[in-house]
Amino acid sequence: MRHKYLPSFVKRRGRITSSQEGNLDHLASYEINKYSQIIQAKQDFSRVVLEIGFGNGENTLALSRENPESLYIASEVYLAGIGALLGEIISNEINNILITSGDIRLLIDDVKKPIFDDVIVICPDPWPKLKHHKRRMLTNEFFKLIHPTIKDGGELFMSTDVKDYAESIEDQISLSEGFSRTDKSRYETSALTKFQRRALHEGRKIYPFSLIKS
Numbered sequence: 001m002r003h004k005y006l007p008s009f010v011k012r013r014g015r016i017t018s019s020q021e022g023n024l025d026h027l028a029s030y031e032i033n034k035y036s037q038i039i040q041a042k043q044d045f046s047r048v049v050l051e052i053g054f055g056n057g058e059n060t061l062a063l064s065r066e067n068p069e070s071l072y073i074a075s076e077v078y079l080a081g082i083g084a085l086l087g088e089i090i091s092n093e094i095n096n097i098l099i100t101s102g103d104i105r106l107l108i109d110d111v112k113k114p115i116f117d118d119v120i121v122i123c124p125d126p127w128p129k130l131k132h133h134k135r136r137m138l139t140n141e142f143f144k145l146i147h148p149t150i151k152d153g154g155e156l157f158m159s160t161d162v163k164d165y166a167e168s169i170e171d172q173i174s175l176s177e178g179f180s181r182t183d184k185s186r187y188e189t190s191a192l193t194k195f196q197r198r199a200l201h202e203g204r205k206i207y208p209f210s211l212i213k214s
């Protein structure tokens with residue numbers, strides 16, 4: 001099958017537990033996959049934030065608790081992670097997280113209008129081999145795609161724990177248009193994710209990037 005975008009993820013079931021698998025049966029009640037559904041869902045909230053590649057959802061969960069007035073659209077393709085976040089949503093009766101389960105770039109393509117107050121991408125897949133660098137998500141092509149979906153003054157927050165990817169993100173930012181750089185992010189100090197914790201534990205640095213849509 002031909003993909004519109006070269007996959008930026010490894011679509012894997014991973015080690016999925018039976019409870020995560022059971023939670024996936026409820027996905028349809030919390031899933032959002034179209035612009036029109038976001039419009040409908042955001043009515044009860046003052047802000048809408050997209051987190052791309054939430055992994056196990058630690059950051060999304062923490063933000064949703066701190067900011068009950070914000071709606072979090074949580075994007076992931078990794079089924080064990082989706083099952084884990086669904087379990088938290090259901091057991092804690094969280095009403096401000098919705099999940100989108102496909103390649104996020106297909107939803108972004110459907111949106112095209114400024115609807116997100118902020119967009120967060122924490123530790124996207126680094127694709128370390130040179131021949132796979134073309135699969136990296138954080139490129140100028142991605143900045144062009146996401147730009148129209150962010151409100152003026154909204155933040156695109158990104159981070160990586162891989163030095164080589166950080167250098168590439170710097171290069172791609174320098175090619176981008178319609179964003180300005182800031183060192184005052186709303187997200188740099190939010191809850192650590194699995195990949196961030198692992199990097200810090202192994203003595204590696206996390207490289208944050210924050211762009212404001214202008």
Ligand SMILES: C[S@@+](CC[C@H](N)C(=O)[O-])C[C@H]1O[C@@H](n2cnc3c(N)ncnc32)[C@H](O)[C@@H]1O
Binds near residue numbers: 193
């Ligand atoms: C390296 S993991 C990091 C997960 C989490 N943010 C963390 O820091 O622990 C990157 C995640 O992004 C997801 N991902 C990659 N490309 C994606 C895409 N196009 N749409 C949605 N999720 C994607 C992957 O499935 C993977 O779980």
